[in-house]
Amino acid sequence: MLVFSATAFVACISPSPAQADEITVFAAASLKEALDSAVLEYEIQTGHKVSRSYAGSSVLARQISLGAPADVFISANADWMDVLEDNGQIIPDTRVEFLSNTLVLVAPNGETPLTPDELSNLAGYLGGRRLAMGLVEAVPAGIYGKAALETLGQWEAVAPLVAQTDNVRAALALVALRQTPLGIVYESDAKAELRVQVEMAFPADSHPAIQYPAAAVAGDNADTARDFLIWLQQDAAIAIFEHHGFITLDGS
Numbered sequence: 226m227l228v229f230s231a232t233a234f235v236a237c238i239s240p241s242p243a244q245a246d247e248i249t250v251f252a253a254a255s256l257k258e259a260l261d262s263a264v265l266e267y268e269i270q271t272g273h274k275v276s277r278s279y280a281g282s283s284v285l286a287r288q289i290s291l292g293a294p295a296d297v298f299i300s301a302n303a304d305w306m307d308v309l310e311d312n313g314q315i316i317p318d319t320r321v322e323f324l325s326n327t328l329v330l331v332a333p334n335g336e337t338p339l340t341p342d343e344l345s346n347l348a349g350y351l352g353g354r355r356l357a358m359g360l361v362e363a364v365p366a367g368i369y370g371k372a373a374l375e376t377l378g379q380w381e382a383v384a385p386l387v388a389q390t391d392n393v394r395a396a397l398a399l400v401a402l403r404q405t406p407l408g409i410v411y412e413s414d415a416k417a418e419l420r421v422q423v424e425m426a427f428p429a430d431s432h433p434a435i436q437y438p439a440a441a442v443a444g445d446n447a448d449t450a451r452d453f454l455i456w457l458q459q460d461a462a463i464a465i466f467e468h469h470g471f472i473t474l475d476g477s
Contacts, residue, residue, distance in 0.1 A: 246273045246274070246446070246449040247273065247274040247275070247276065247446075247449075248273070248274075248275055248276070248296040248297060248446050248449050248450055248453060249275075249276045249277075249278065249294055249295050249296050249297075250264075250275055250276070250277050250278070250295070250296065250297040250298075250299065250453075251278050251280075251285040251288070251289060251293070251295040251297070251298050251299070251442075252277060252278070252279055252285070252297075252298075252299040253279070253280075253281070253282045253285070253299060253300055253301035253365065253392075253393075253437065254279045254280055254281060254392040254393055254394040254395075255301055255326070255366065255392075255393050255394065255410075255411050255413060255414055256279070256299060256301075256437070257277075257279050257394070257417075258413075258417045258469055259413065259465060259466050259468075259469035259470075259471060260277065260299070261277065262465045262468075262469070263457065263462045263465045263466065264277065266461055266462070266465065267453065267456055267462070270456075270461070271452075271456070273449060273452075273453070275453065278295070279394075280391070280392055281359065281360070281363065281364045281365075281391050281392035281393075282300040282301045282302060282305045282364070282365050283305055283360070283363040283364060284391065284392070285298065285300070285305075286298070286300065286305035286306075286308055286309055289309055289314060289442060290308070290309060290312060290314060294444075295442045296441065296442055296444060296446040296447075296449070296450040296453075297439065297440070297441055297442060297450045297453060297454065298315065298439065298440055298442055299437060299438070299439040300365070300437065300438055300439075301326075301364075301365035301366065301393075301435075301437055302365035302368065302369075302433075302435070302436065302437075302438075303322070303436055303438050305365075306320065306438040306440060309440075309442075310440070313443065314442060314443055315440040315441065315442055315443060316440060316441045316442075316443055316447060316450075316451075317440075319440045319441040319447075319450070319451055319454055320438055320439070320440040321438065321439055321440070321454065321458065322436040322437065322438045322439075322474055323437065323439060323457065323458050323473065323474050324436070324437035324466060324471045324472065324473060324474060325434070325435050325436055325437070325471070325472040325473075325474055326411040326412060326413055326435045326437070326470070326471055326472060327411065327412040327426050327427075327429075327435070327470075327472070328366070328369050328370060328373060328409065328410075328411060328412075328426070328427040328432060328435065329409070329410060329411065329412050329415055329423045329424075329425065329426050329427065330344075330347075330407060330408070330409055330423070330424045330425045330426075330427070331397070331400050331407070331408050331409075331410055331414075331415050331421040331422060331423055331424060332400065332406060332407055332408075332421065332422055332424050333400055333401070333403045333406070333420065333421060333422070334419065334420050334421055334422045335422070336406075336422065338422075338424060339424045339425070344424065344425055345377075345379075346379075346382075347374075347379055347382075347383050347407065348379065348382035348383050348386060349382075350406075350407075351383070351386050351406065351407065353386070354386065354405065354406050354407075355386055355387070355388040355399075355404075355405040355406075356383055356386050356387050356388065356405065356407050356408065356409070357387075357388050357390060357395075357396035357397075357399040357400055357404075357405040357407070357408035357409070358370045358371070358387050358388070358389060358390070358396055358408065358409045359389065359390055359391070359392055359393045359395075359396055359409075360389045360390065360391065361387065361389060364390070364391070364392055364393060365393075365435075366393035366396070366409065366410060366411060367389065367390075367393075367396075367409075368433075369427075369432040369433060369435060370409035370427075370432070372431065372432040372433060373409075373427040373428075373431040373432040376428075376430075376431040376432065377427075377431060388405055393410050393411060393414055394414065396408045396409065396410055397410045397414045397415075397418055397421065400420075400421050401418050401420035401421050402420075407424070408421075409427075411435075411470070412426065412470045413469050413470035413471050415470075416469060416470040417469065417470075436474070437471075439454055439457065440454070441454060
């Protein structure tokens, strides 16, 4: 009994091995390759661990609002971050808009490029076939895409032909697999998928500005989450995001 007590006492006062901090990041699906690469570099530099969950921004925001264990949220538009901020679920002074993107129309790789006339009449080109897009009322790329088509005067004709998906990567996959002849995604998505080709970039003024806001989610890991967000705005991370086709902003 005395031996057991002494052993237990020693165990209590012996220092435990230092544990690396770990955070969970919920991020828009379009960030996957770039963020995976950035996280790998972050883990090498800091020794911290970062778990990632990718999905449509609307899905992730709803999960966080219901208590999902996220420490950082990176959305593909401001509206879903606004929802969480209004609910008091993010730390406002950590919020930063640090990335942008370009909206593009893609087709399966190897197809004959669309002519200017075809680009100006997508419904005619589709001829009853489908245009892949994220959900036009919820997924940021779908929201931007609908706005761009409205500005260009094509939405009314194209709307019945739209195949809506839960996130932009699902729309990309439909085109890559030749399930649809066209899709609207981000330039970074097109760069990540060799089976598609860019037919056109939508004018930046044809849709709301594309911004990726990031913020720490209120909770126990706020300090590590803050450090991670700061790191994402440093030169090493910026170079990674730009390599993957993103546009980096000044964080203001």
